[in-house]
Amino acid sequence: MNMDRKQLEQHIDMYTQRAISISISMQSIQKDISKSSSVTPDQFNLLNVINTTENCTSSFLAKALNVKKSSITAIVNRLTDKGLIKRKYNEEDKRVVWLELTKEGQHIVVEERQKILAALMPIGNKLTLKELEELNQYLSVIDAQLNNIKKDLFNNEI
Known part of the structure; x- marks a missing residue:
């Protein structure tokens, strides 16, 4: 990137x-x-x-x-x-x-x-199944990264 x-x-x-x-x-x-x-x-x-x-x-x-x-x-x-x-x-x-x-x-x-x-459910009317799957993949990546950041911050506080 x-x-x-x-x-x-x-x-x-x-x-x-x-x-x-x-x-x-x-x-x-x-x-x-x-x-x-x-x-x-x-x-x-x-x-x-x-x-x-x-x-x-x-x-x-x-x-x-x-x-x-x-x-x-x-x-x-x-x-x-x-x-x-x-x-x-x-x-x-x-x-x-x-x-x-x-x-x-x-x-x-x-x-x-x-x-x-x-x-x-109205969200489903605005996005295709492929778009919903991609959105969930991206959100999973963001969620995992945020959890890593949160763990790092917690470990640095100790």
Whole structure:
């Protein structure tokens, strides 16, 4: 890639502006959808991470969602009280507590994801399947690079 620094800075600025705009739009859509839900957008995000992570712990959730462990504990307690998640203790090390969705928690995740997908379906009318595949490939590359940068920054803080 032959691009001078100025061009690269311009493209990174454009990406950053679009990423912020997309994030704000997604949060707004999720907030609107959650009005008729029994969980908040933050609770749904937590449920979704648990749903896609084997042996999920509170520490993992705090890192994945970029929040303090105390905040995770509060949300986990609320969701446990609602019967949406359960704690599973490691038999070999009782200090390790895994979080799992209950049947009701799984139902909420499926239901909320369907609402989000339905809201976002118009995107499919604007892009071809090939364009969507390419977009996802590019976003995967950006996501991986951002995660590497995040790890480097975290390691430099220690």
